[in-house]
Amino acid sequence: MHQTATQLLHHARGVRTVLAHDADQLAGELTNWQQRYDQISPGLFRGALTERQLPQLQVFRETLSQSVRQSCRVWPDAIWFGLPEHVSATRINGRQTGADAIMVQPGNVEFELVTPSDYRIYGVVASRQLLAETALAHGCEIDWRRVQSADLLRVDATERAAFVRTLARLLPEDATADAGAGDPDPAWRQAVLLALLDMLDHRCVEPALAASLQRRRRVVALAREYLDAHRGEAVTVPELCERVHVSRRTLQYCFEDVLGMSPMLYLRLMRLNGVRRQLNQGAPGRVAIGDVADAWGLSNFSQFSSDYRKLFGLCPSATLKARAQ
Numbered sequence: 001m002h003q004t005a006t007q008l009l010h011h012a013r014g015v016r017t018v019l020a021h022d023a024d025q026l027a028g029e030l031t032n033w034q035q036r037y038d039q040i041s042p043g044l045f046r047g048a049l050t051e052r053q054l055p056q057l058q059v060f061r062e063t064l065s066q067s068v069r070q071s072c073r074v075w076p077d078a079i080w081f082g083l084p085e086h087v088s089a090t091r092i093n094g095r096q097t098g099a100d101a102i103m104v105q106p107g108n109v110e111f112e113l114v115t116p117s118d119y120r121i122y123g124v125v126a127s128r129q130l131l132a133e134t135a136l137a138h139g140c141e142i143d144w145r146r147v148q149s150a151d152l153l154r155v156d157a158t159e160r161a162a163f164v165r166t167l168a169r170l171l172p173e174d175a176t177a178d179a180g181a182g183d184p185d186p187a188w189r190q191a192v193l194l195a196l197l198d199m200l201d202h203r204c205v206e207p208a209l210a211a212s213l214q215r216r217r218r219v220v221a222l223a224r225e226y227l228d229a230h231r232g233e234a235v236t237v238p239e240l241c242e243r244v245h246v247s248r249r250t251l252q253y254c255f256e257d258v259l260g261m262s263p264m265l266y267l268r269l270m271r272l273n274g275v276r277r278q279l280n281q282g283a284p285g286r287v288a289i290g291d292v293a294d295a296w297g298l299s300n301f302s303q304f305s306s307d308y309r310k311l312f313g314l315c316p317s318a319t320l321k322a323r324a325q
Helices: 023-027 128-137 144-149 157-170 187-201 211-229 237-244 248-258 263-281 289-295 301-312 316-324
Strands: 007-012 015-020 034-039 047-054 057-064 068-073 078-084 101-106 111-115 119-127 152-154
Touching: 015 023, 023 034, 023 047, 023 057, 023 263, 034 263, 057 157, 057 187, 078 128, 078 157, 101 144, 119 128, 119 157, 119 187, 128 144, 128 187, 157 187, 211 237, 211 248, 211 263, 237 248, 237 263, 248 263, 263 289, 263 301, 263 316, 289 301, 289 316, 301 316
Parallel strands: none
Antiparallel strands: 007 015, 015 047, 034 068, 047 057, 057 119, 068 111, 078 101, 078 119, 101 152
């Protein structure tokens, strides 16, 4: 039997670890975040989240076995910094990251990530007040307005690697390891903040978005709005091109550049993820798989079942059976 529910592996001494066999269910486990995950690459999903928190500060590590499209929103009045462990083809709002960059987003603003398979990322979320006060106390001069408006920050690669090692020690792989969480205000808070601020003090915010990228983002946003509003209909590429007023070639290029996939692949993946999400949320014994698939525009049941199994590594009925356990 394949599990789909999350499993709390460890929650002691300030460290919480959760395992999951469904991408979207893992998304809901990150404390105080609003997220939705859609699986992109085919195969069984395995994910893990380890996090620890203090007032105004959160650090976490997330591991994903499959490629995922993520819609994320950090808690208000905070700033998130994301550091993939290895160089990888991560996209944040359509921009690819690099080995000398960290991702950044302000709180209460929705942003999008597209992450590859076999992915591990460390995250730090701190309140704006805590960051500003710590920077002032230690003489760090940081342009917070520019930091909060950027998607990527260029940093020293050596400092970045050292920071990832610091976060790894705070989030041990061994759930029984002692990471110094006994104090009510442990030293790890200061270590994280100072290492982060030291990187930002030398940072180079990426230049403003080029007009071409802004246009590609707008085209994708308009197309996705239309596709999401007509999820149960057989939308064609010519129809989509007409709605967003671009050529077929331009539409294809915009989707591949911003999301790394074609518009029709995006539509199929979002529909399959929508069915899986609805099956996971439905009351056991009261969900008709065919009706759910049809509502998402997947009326050819045999093709739907085949595509579902290829993407998630199990058939739709297995999802319902696991839900009933």
